[in-house]
Amino acid sequence: MELIVSKSNDNVKFIRSLNEKKYRTKYNAFYLEGVKVTNEILDKNEAIDILFIAYSKSLLISTNGGQALLDRISSLKNVKVLEFEENIFKYMTDTVNTQGILVVMKIPKYSLENEENKNIILLDKVQDLGNIGTIIRSCNAFGVDTILCTSGTADVYSPKAVRATMGGILNVKIIYLDDIEKLNLFKKMGYKIATTSLKTQNSIDSIDYNNKYIFVMGNEANGVSKEIIDISDFVVKIPMSEKIESLNVGVATSIILYEQYKKTSRK
Numbered sequence: 001m002e003l004i005v006s007k008s009n010d011n012v013k014f015i016r017s018l019n020e021k022k023y024r025t026k027y028n029a030f031y032l033e034g035v036k037v038t039n040e041i042l043d044k045n046e047a048i049d050i051l052f053i054a055y056s057k058s059l060l061i062s063t064n065g066g067q068a069l070l071d072r073i074s075s076l077k078n079v080k081v082l083e084f085e086e087n088i089f090k091y092m093t094d095t096v097n098t099q100g101i102l103v104v105m106k107i108p109k110y111s112l113e114n115e116e117n118k119n120i121i122l123l124d125k126v127q128d129l130g131n132i133g134t135i136i137r138s139c140n141a142f143g144v145d146t147i148l149c150t151s152g153t154a155d156v157y158s159p160k161a162v163r164a165t166m167g168g169i170l171n172v173k174i175i176y177l178d179d180i181e182k183l184n185l186f187k188k189m190g191y192k193i194a195t196t197s198l199k200t201q202n203s204i205d206s207i208d209y210n211n212k213y214i215f216v217m218g219n220e221a222n223g224v225s226k227e228i229i230d231i232s233d234f235v236v237k238i239p240m241s242e243k244i245e246s247l248n249v250g251v252a253t254s255i256i257l258y259e260q261y262k263k264t265s266r267k
Contacts, residue, residue, distance in 0.1 A: 016092045039069060044170065051104040056101075073101075110175050121135065124228055130250070133168075136164075183214070186214055191212050191213060203236060209263045
């Protein structure tokens with residue numbers, strides 16, 4: 001296997017470009033880093049569209065579990081594997097302490113019409129990438145596998161957001177809506193839209209979990225847009241102490257998902 005040592009190499013340029021949204025969109029690709037997540041991807045190999053694996057031997061073998069993973073990828077027959085010099089690998093990624101391995105994958109595409117009878121989260125212009133990562137992990141924890149995003153929501157496939165999911169992005173379907181009117185497709189499938197807002201007295205405790213829901217979480221500064229509130233079936237809030245005005249959207253989403261999981265898992 002040829003060792004890649006030049007910043008001008010096309011593969012180096014390609015991986016580095018994926019740090020920017022416009023190139024992730026152009027190539028319909030993103031990458032995930034780390035030993036644990038690479039093993040998870042390889043375990044799901046047939047269900048994931050892997051373009052190639054990139055690694056630095058010196059970085060990888062100095063990481064816990066790295067030697068075993070190096071042995072694993074060295075024996076792969078159906079996946080392209082490329083080796084990079086240590087400084088070149090660091091140059092490609094935006095991770096401060098990289099473990100020396102990443103997987104470049106196609107961004108999966110999902111259909112609106114193929115949803116099962118499960119609750120869904122809708123992110124309306126949520127901007128903080130750490131919040132998005134937290135929300136995806138909470139979806140994994142509490143049985144939600146579909147996340148809708150309105151136009152204006154930050155890019156879920158950015159390296160920072162992907163890292164924050166701790167591999168959780170592999171277990172959810174992400175669908176960006178180019179038109180709010182498409183929510184009517186879900187209404188026709190029997191979904192109720194439950195929007196969170198501080199401007200209501202209705203508690204999340206009033207939700208009847210015999211229905212299936214799209215839980216809407218809003219922008220950190222401005223909340224949920226009026227356009228979505230107007231088509232919502234319910235507008236609710238989390239009961240909390242008067243000592244605090246609001247919760248971080250990642251925390252709020254986790255509480256709501258826990259409540260729906262607690263009540264629906266008993267059925």
